[in-house]
Each structure stands twice: as structure tokens, then as C-alpha cells.
Amino acid sequence: MTSLVIAEHDNTALKDATAKTVAAALQLGAPVHVLVAGQDCRAVADAAAKLSGVEKVLLADNAAYAKMLPEPMEQLIASLAPSYDAILAPATSNGKNYMPRVAARLDVPQVSEILAVESPDTFRRPIYAGNAIETVQVPAGKKVITVRTAAFKPVESTGSAPVEAVSAAADPQLSSFVNEELSRSERPELTSARIIISGGRGLQSGENFHLLEKLADKLHAAIGASRAAVDAGFVPNDYQVGQTGKIVAPDLYIAVGISGAIQHLAGMKDSKVIVAINKDEEAPIFQVADFGLVGDLFQAIPQMEQELARLGY
């Protein structure tokens, strides 16, 4: 049978979370179809059709899916489910929102945030903030899975699958979209950036995040934060990295004024290289850091910036 991947997108661009989820789906060994549900999102379907390994793209273009509200998404995915053996979505705020509804509707358990596919019915996933990794086997029947995208490499875009329109399912009209306040930034997205600089309570204010921004400009880095920095209002909520925020695994993660609580480490400890800048030598963040700088961030960050400038960055 076939696997269905639900695409992540904003009606104009396909997000690379989709290419990573396709990579996970291909490991199940079955043909992969991608569902693009949205409004005026033909361009997204065309981009999905290029993802390597995808056999077919289903396009459900309807106002009901413009914001991927979970109630109509559940109806749509459930209407397509009879043709599929596995349904996968990225563990984004959208995927986490609609997928458990689909699982409940199909009366099957959901496997959340898989890190690895061991065999077509056996998966590894993190529990207890990533302090333990469980290997679970799914019983016979349909599989509903969300994928931790930081754990998979995106497939390339060298394919050319056909795009087929599918009709919208009935909209239960239980919910409606009111508005959105999206953080605008010229920087790379946290979950796809190669370099991330995150600030914690040690930054002391939102103003001081400008220090990190200057450094980020030089390194083309994304900016992240600890929960404490978000709670204090220094930066918006979508900057939060951690167990209950975004899970990231960039090539380089620079933690500035962050102590390294379990919940923060859960979101970044799979980064390739970790740097910690903290004035407290005992801070737990140093236990996972490849390079540590013990000192005052208000001196260290400008010094780093100067050194980079000297080297022509």
C-alpha cells in the first residue's frame, strides 16, 4: 500500500519540513503521495511534485483549508485515508494540531515525533524531554505518524510527479480563523537555519537582543531564545527552543546567557557544534558544549563580532 505525507506550506511556498517528512516516509518502503491542502496553492503543489521519490501529489484547493484549521483537515484526511496504509505529517504546529484528530477518527494510536524508522512498523521517538528514546512497534492497521523534522535530511527536488485535484470534504464549520500576528524577519527560519544564536535570561532585555542580531547578520544565522527570555517578553513566543518549543539541529548553535535546563537542552542537543557563552562556569550548558567561553556576554559578543569583522565576515 501507499503512504500519504501531508504538506506543510503557507499557500505560496512549500516548507522544507515537507521534504524532510517525505524522507521519513520513503523509509517505510511504500510509494509516497503528498497531499497539499490549502487555498490558491497550485504553486505549492508544483513544488511538491518535484520532491524526489514522490509518486503523486493530491491538491485540495479550497477556502476551508486556507489556514489548515484542524476540523476540516481531519475530515479531508479521513476521506482519503482508505487508500493509505500510513499517514505522516511534520511535527509542526499545524501537524501537531490536526494529526491526532485523524488518529482518533481512525481509532488508531498516533506515534508522535519519530526520530528514526527502524522498520516499516517500528520507530524511535523521544520521551521525557529526550532523556530517553523509546522504540515502539505499531500494531497492524493504519499508521498515523508525526515526524521530528530536525532528525531527517530533506529529499532533493529532482522529481516530476503528476498533480491530481481532489475534492474538498464537508466542512464541519465549528471554527473560524480570526487573525494572525506573524513575526516578520529577514533571517532564516529557526527550523531550517544552518546557524542559530539563542539568547536567554542573561540578555536582560529585548533591547540587548540587538547584540545577537549584529552577530547573526555576520553569520547569516537565525535567532532563538530560551523560555525564560520569551516569558520575560524579550522576544516573541516563536523564538523558543526546547522540549515545548522548537526542536532544532543546526550545524552551529550558540547559546548566550542560557543556563542549559533539561527542557532547553531537549530542543538543541542534537546540533552538530554547540557553543556556550555564560559567566557561570558551573552552568549545565557547558556539559553539552563543544566550545565554552566563561565570561560576560556583554563583552564576549562584541569581541566576537569585532574578530569576525577583522576576518572579513
Place this chain on the structure above:
Amino acid sequence: MKVIVPVKRVIDFNVKVRVKADQSGVDLANVKMAMNPFDEIAVEEALRLREKGNASEVIAVSIGPQAAQETIRTALAMGADRGILVKAEGTVEPLAVAKILKAICEEEKPGLVILGKQAIDDDSNQTGQMLAALLGWPQGTFAHRLEIGDGNIKVEREIDGGLQTVELKLPAIVTTDLRLNEPRYASLPNIMKAKKKPVAEKTPADYGVDTTPRLRVLKVAEPPKRQAGVKLKTAAELVGKLREAGVI
């Protein structure tokens, strides 16, 4: 309207778990347990709705061992009116929890169920959404702010790109995110009072739900360990190392 708040007994968030040597699970013997932090936020929000006159009664429900009674008492000490303990040993998966909660909702007919977005032990982030689907109700997950209207509720949600507001018809399901509120502490007099509040004891069978896990856990292992690296003296040295490592 009534508000139901499901509260889960989990390992305290400050405790770092140890995986058992035989890889059968994590060691919970003599470990400090507490209410799931997101559920404290859910209880607090329900209480605020009652204090504003939007809710008439707040019912705390827990599915778990006898000791989950303590978690319900914590909710009662914060101010919830009564509790329901559904006694079940071992792992109860989110789908089974959702089925039990559905049966309770059919009995109690709440206007709102407020759950945590995620239990910090299984990290599933499923139960509220599953309950919503089983009941055919709308959901506002990862709530940042609530506003009750006439027959509806506006939920401002934390999403990947920022904040989103949706409007839901009541009855509805809400799951809490970290910044919805700051939960209160229970005062001593309220802890005493909580001891007298009613807690009904039930079993999954009372609701016709089989809690046998469907997923088979083959193994629970330690994650790969990172080695602590080197401490450097200057920012210039750090930049040098990062260039050597080829990451900048």
C-alpha cells in the same frame, strides 16, 4: 457552564530521568512526582473563568494509579470544586485517555474542557485533539489567551510563525501553552478545605474503555551522550575554533 480539567500525574519537571539497565523503561521508583505543568496552567485558567463568572463549576479528572488522587487534591487545593479519579495501572495511551474523557464529557456535559498541550513524560501532544475529534468538537490548541463570547470562544494560539486567533463554537476543547497564565499556589487553608471536597472513584470499565496499550514498547534507551568540549579564554580563540571546525 461546567469546565473539565484533565490533570496527569507525571515526574516532576526538575528531575532528570534514568533509563533502567534492562531498557524496559525509565526508573520511577522514589522519584518526585507532580502535576503536569501544563495542567496546572489549565486548572488556573478554569479557575479564572469561574472567578469571572464564565464557569459554574471546575471538575478535575485524572486517569492513573491511586496516587493520582494527590494530583486531583492539588487541583482541589488550587480551587477546583470536585474530582474524578479513574483508576488504571500502567501506561494509558492518549487515545484511551481521550475515550475515557469522552465518556465523562457525555455524562457531565461541560461547555469547555481545558487540557495541557503536552504531558512532559510521554511528550505525546495528542490527548486534547483526540478528545475533540471523538466528540466532534472544535479545538484551540497551544492557547496563549482565551476570551469567552456568546456561545463561542476566541483562542489566541502560539504557532510556529507567531500568534493566531481562532473562534470556536462552544462546547470546545482548549489545550494550554506556557504563557496562558501563571498558576497560583494553594494556600494552607485551601489545602485543608480540599480534603473535604468530593472525589469520585471510577474505573475505565465503568466507561466501557479498554486501556490495554496498542503500541508495543520494544525498548527504552539512553540518548547518545555528548561529551563536554573545551573551555576557551577569548572570543578570538572561539572564532578560530569555529573556523577550524568549518561551521562558519
